[in-house]
Amino acid sequence: MDIDDNDISELFEESPGLKAVAPFLELARNVHWFRTLGEDPDRRTVDIARAYAAALGFPEAEPGFLADWEEAADAAENTEINSPAWEAEEQLRAALTDDALDVLDEQTLEMVMTHVAQATNEAIEHAATEAAQELRIFDEEFVRAVSGAAVQATYQAALAAITAAEEDHPFVLRFQLFEKGRWPIGVIGNSFLIF
Template structure:
């Protein structure tokens, strides 16, 4: 998942034992995740040609999600990304699978921490993410010659959701091969995984 591979292995080297979250390593991992969000190159490679590593990361995500046969389709520009986002079916199999995974991760997280602490940790991630991804989306669009506030908000919303999902994986103590962890790697690569439509995975 994020560039915190040791969190998935429960490695706490270098973590202050007197930290308030020292007795809750999963939430400590979420806190570290929130801090590292500023190092992500948000939307920095959208529209660029997909390289072999992009495709491999996308295929890993699709396989883990249960859609190994979906074709990775490059999205060429922000206009096309907008069309793909608007065509997203919230009753599609992929959407329903992600919702199921989110619910399971949330339930699992509550087995190892209390609800209030989890809500605070996830809210912190959302706040940190929103402060970063919104401006990054606007900047990327302007570089592409586009100024569309609604689309920038939509792209930022997708990224904030991905951060929430990735944080849940950490809070639940799930592994680096979880679909949400693999999805987040695409954002780490400067991409925007827009949607799965039919047999196509639209990757910007």
């Protein structure tokens, strides 16, 4: 579904529930995706990671920052669908979707989320390809994995914007880790693994 920029701008202006989406999209378009992969984290990044794990319901999960792609790939392969952390995120996504449907009809929500994807996916994929080249990662799976995670985080953060979620909502915090140039992989055991 192609969406005309004028139509979407008009929709954003007319709907009170969408006022936060335009500023979010501007932010998402200007994220420097994946620029600090494998680097030592700054204090703020560690704080965001701890806040995310706690908000998701895993306060004991300490942030673990991975140094290279092999470690990150192993971690990504070990994050299980249906794990407690995955289930917690799915429940949050479902709850935010229900909240969004209290503000918007289903067709409008679908149109807005499609627009968010169209507005950000190309930049995310380009940044992932550049990161792969810079880090000398010759593995197509890297680009797919980090792009997919960033696209998902953008979708989740857009839902958070539509529903006026608090700044300490897990999806807001997860997106902030991407803003810091990271790839938050997931909670495994007592670790929140981040590349």
